[in-house]
Amino acid sequence: MTQLDDQPSGPDALAQALTQPFTPGMRDNPASLAEYDDEVAGPAPVSLPDPRTREFVEEWRNASYNCFSSGHKFCREVCPVMQVTRNESWTPTAFHANVVAMEKGELEIADVAADYVNCTQCGACELRCPNTLFTGDFYRFRTRTVDVVKAVRALAVDSGIHQPQWQTWNRRTDERTHEPVLGETDISQEHVRDWADGLDLPIGGETILFVDCEAAFYRTAVPRAVAQILQQAGVEFGLMGEQWCCGGPAAEMGYVDQAKRFARHNLDNWRATGTRRVLVLDPHDYISFTEDYPKYFGEEFDIEVVLVVELVADLIREGRLTPSVPVERTITYHDPCRLNKRKGIWQQPREVLRSIPGLTFHDVDRVTQWSYCSGGGGGLPVEKPELTAAISANRIEKAKTLEVDTLVSACPWSERPLSEAGDGEDIDVVDIHEILAQSLGIEVGGSRGEVGDRRSGCGGGSCGGAGGCGGGEGSAS
Amino acid sequence: MSDDSRLRPYRYAEQTSPPEPQRVSDVAVTTFEHVFEVDPRLMERHVLQQQFPNWDSLRIMSSRHDHLDWMHAHFADSVVTGSELLAEIEAEEDA
Numbered sequence A: 001m002t003q004l005d006d007q008p009s010g011p012d013a014l015a016q017a018l019t020q021p022f023t024p025g026m027r028d029n030p031a032s033l034a035e036y037d038d039e040v041a042g043p044a045p046v047s048l049p050d051p052r053t054r055e056f057v058e059e060w061r062n063a064s065y066n067c068f069s070s071g072h073k074f075c076r077e078v079c080p081v082m083q084v085t086r087n088e089s090w091t092p093t094a095f096h097a098n099v100v101a102m103e104k105g106e107l108e109i110a111d112v113a114a115d116y117v118n119c120t121q122c123g124a125c126e127l128r129c130p131n132t133l134f135t136g137d138f139y140r141f142r143t144r145t146v147d148v149v150k151a152v153r154a155l156a157v158d159s160g161i162h163q164p165q166w167q168t169w170n171r172r173t174d175e176r177t178h179e180p181v182l183g184e185t186d187i188s189q190e191h192v193r194d195w196a197d198g199l200d201l202p203i204g205g206e207t208i209l210f211v212d213c214e215a216a217f218y219r220t221a222v223p224r225a226v227a228q229i230l231q232q233a234g235v236e237f238g239l240m241g242e243q244w245c246c247g248g249p250a251a252e253m254g255y256v257d258q259a260k261r262f263a264r265h266n267l268d269n270w271r272a273t274g275t276r277r278v279l280v281l282d283p284h285d286y287i288s289f290t291e292d293y294p295k296y297f298g299e300e301f302d303i304e305v306v307l308v309v310e311l312v313a314d315l316i317r318e319g320r321l322t323p324s325v326p327v328e329r330t331i332t333y334h335d336p337c338r339l340n341k342r343k344g345i346w347q348q349p350r351e352v353l354r355s356i357p358g359l360t361f362h363d364v365d366r367v368t369q370w371s372y373c374s375g376g377g378g379g380l381p382v383e384k385p386e387l388t389a390a391i392s393a394n395r396i397e398k399a400k401t402l403e404v405d406t407l408v409s410a411c412p413w414s415e416r417p418l419s420e421a422g423d424g425e426d427i428d429v430v431d432i433h434e435i436l437a438q439s440l441g442i443e444v445g446g447s448r449g450e451v452g453d454r455r456s457g458c459g460g461g462s463c464g465g466a467g468g469c470g471g472g473e474g475s476a477s
Numbered sequence B: 001m002s003d004d005s006r007l008r009p010y011r012y013a014e015q016t017s018p019p020e021p022q023r024v025s026d027v028a029v030t031t032f033e034h035v036f037e038v039d040p041r042l043m044e045r046h047v048l049q050q051q052f053p054n055w056d057s058l059r060i061m062s063s064r065h066d067h068l069d070w071m072h073a074h075f076a077d078s079v080v081t082g083s084e085l086l087a088e089i090e091a092e093e094d095a
């Protein structure tokens, strides 16, 4: 309580002051209230034998009680996992309640670790929760389901409790410095720049383009489109000297030490090539660089991070890019969770799409899309591919009602499961950079993944392109 | 809907320095336009404030506006102010 004027104090004055209702913090409160030593009443804390669990609940109890004491479940129907499973143990509410139970000694990490697999870390629950949406910025205290899920997964790994697929995935990532996105086909450092064959890109420099593992090895049409768009606009950039996985997926699955080692490598490598700015095409990397790296490195992290789709919207606005080749498709746009919900980035992709001639665009607003997800995040497709497939099928179902032939996304990790789900419904899934490149007359090349290449090859989409979604009429490199 | 479409490169130093807070009441301050925050001195015990980079405050504020617009678009035929409602009640009482 704030004491502004000379006012009576002492036990009598305090007793007198307490006879009236008051609002803490008001400047005209009686000064004697400052002496009121309030205390928290409640059951004695349970002493937890495991030091890791003790430390964990100490750190996450407030974030968890924030939900547990509210429990209004506005998060429920926006959660993509809940939508397809209706499993009460796999809800944001349960994820928080478990922590409270752990604090009370009623549960141990081994009891619940496997439940926490069932989260794509899409951020819908956090944003839709009134404790974020209506009061989070006011109190500087918001719902943190994603952080809680990551922390529980980390506690599990540190306690020697592993999910089998995640363990293998992260071991192989550690061995190869990249995620094993090609299954049994090995990937390696020597091939991380193969996607850029023939594009004549330098290594290092003040600005570099960082390409996530999925795009660098699987959906190579995306980085090829991005690189050629930037070249057309005259943006100078190079590729990373020795790029490793950003480390984000390891952090998401609980392998935090590995994630930090990878982050350290990347930051040191940027320093070694004089890099000051990193262009990022993948929303997952964007989260790693703007949320994880700052937590790991604090002030030392002085690298500027630019999201490519924002940059491209800017270049179009400035007239440095002018899409002019008509793309005759009927599309809708999939708001990637990590852009729309977790970062509030939804306008620029729509701006880009509206600049492309020929498109018929049936848009679904960004708030409705808080409940949409591809299921491709948070390690879910690694451990529970059937759930990812169900979530993607759900998303494609929504697109189908709009009678579109194409779903445009801006996240390479969403594009594989969405393409697979879209194939059965004859909906092609295209990356926003691929479709923009086509309209800029760029012959993209590269691969759109197994389904995308098959559809392009047989004219599955309406582009008539020759693969890579960039070879349509009017192509010129 | 909110307009935050400009290019916003992420820079750590910028994100960790919000504008100088301006007092708006005994218990609240304002930083960015439309962002109001509880006076931090009221959250120094029991529940401490979290680390909030600027983008997060702005994201929540913008999302709230978008959500309210969305609610109005989907569920409200018209928006009535509290004073109009009170006037209506008073008019009924007077009648």
Ligand code: SF4
Binding pocket: A066, A067, A068, A070, A071, A072, A073, A074, A075, A076, A092, A093, A096, A125, A128, A129, A130, A131, A143
């Ligand atoms: S996450 Fe938020 S909306 Fe969901 S139950 Fe908890 S407090 Fe309620």
Ligand code: SF4
Binding pocket: A078, A079, A080, A081, A082, A091, A092, A118, A119, A120, A121, A122, A123, A124, A125, A126, A145, A146
């Ligand atoms: S982050 Fe997404 S998937 Fe995870 S609990 Fe929240 S809404 Fe569900």
